[in-house]
Amino acid sequence: MKKQRIIGMFDSGVGGLTVMKEILERLFDVRIVYFGDTARVPYGNRSREELIRFGEEIVTFLIGQGAEVIVVACNTSSATALPVLRDRFDVPMIGMVEPGARLSVEKTIAGRIGLIATETTVRSKAYSSAVSRALAKGCLPEDSALREAWQHGEQPITLIKAQGCPLFVPLIEAGLANSAEARGIARTYLNPLRAAGVDTLILGCTHYPFLEPVLREILGEDVLIVDPALAVVKELEGLLKHLDEWERSGLIGSPSSALTKKPWRARYYVSGDPELFKQVGNTLLQEPIGHVEQIILGE
Incomplete structure (x- = not known):
């Protein structure tokens, strides 16, 4: 049975759920760990330095959750911080731009x-x-x-x-x-x-x-x-195929099974109010958002 890849995804808030929805509807062999930085939303008026720092904190957290690929589901971060994040982390990343x-x-x-x-x-x-x-x-x-x-x-x-x-x-x-x-x-x-x-x-x-x-x-x-989001799904699909090929050839290790013991498709973390995130997010996703855990970064 093919192992499910774990995708880390982040946005300033609920917006990245629009990307997550497309991925879950089109790619059935992935699991997503989603982080919404709702305590620091919006990102649109943040400096480049702030966005890089936020990105570093979030990507570190997502990798700790087993993420093998990062989707920067935020255009502002993609336009400003993504090149730096790619240099600082040894994990494939896909932006929006x-x-x-x-x-x-x-x-x-x-x-x-x-x-x-x-x-x-x-x-x-x-x-x-x-x-x-x-x-x-x-x-x-x-x-x-x-x-x-x-x-x-x-x-x-x-x-x-x-x-x-x-x-x-x-x-x-x-x-x-x-x-x-x-x-x-x-x-x-x-x-x-x-x-x-x-x-x-x-x-x-x-x-x-x-x-x-x-x-x-x-x-x-x-x-x-x-x-x-539609083009991101296509790019992600191609990247996952490459990861499978690299794993078979021994160029990379097998994905961790630490988070795949229980069946799940998505896990949600936010830096702000979990209930507000659920309330707004449930207006988009067809399946209700279950548990949302608050994680405070940068302290």
Whole structure:
């Protein structure tokens, strides 16, 4: 019987559950240890130094829980701290930015990509750079007309507008994703993107899929919404296959069985209020969140 890999995953709060949901629905031979840093949410106004320190504390904890792969299910951390974390830890890591950028390039039909994200992610220009890298590495649109026009230099493909949305995460963490307040704020944030004529919109924060019904209501059917979580699952699947191959060849050891004695698919840890995390998280996941344990880091 194939051993189940243990995936460590973290976000500033409940947002990473949108990624976790996609992974659990598509990959049946993994288990997830999830950490929501709810005592320090939001991350969008944090400094790079803080985000690196938070990431180091959380990754250390997740590895201690048996994690063999880390999914940084936070765009802000992916855009700022991930390169440092990869250098400091000997464990494979997947972020949100590169997979999301590739998916937006593949799905755009007019080459006019937009982004909504935290202010830190927007300032980092990580997504704009990642879109350029994706194209340079040979990633092309699925739309044949745009692909041919780009290859002949007739049509640019670029991230034309990035919009910071600082109020979204606090709203979602408070359980107000479907409120009138959320709709009003979303209209304000989306107006510049609509004016810029984007045809594809990247959800540059893992909290934002909670808002997808509201965003679709405002944007209409002409704008494609891209959730990077779908591309992360694909990348994770490929990485897990490589781990299996490396293990069979003896390049790495077998996964620890310390946490696989009892059947479970997900374990939840937070730095803040476990009950609030459960309350908001249960609005997304089809299976109710069970026990959530509070872990205080950085003391």
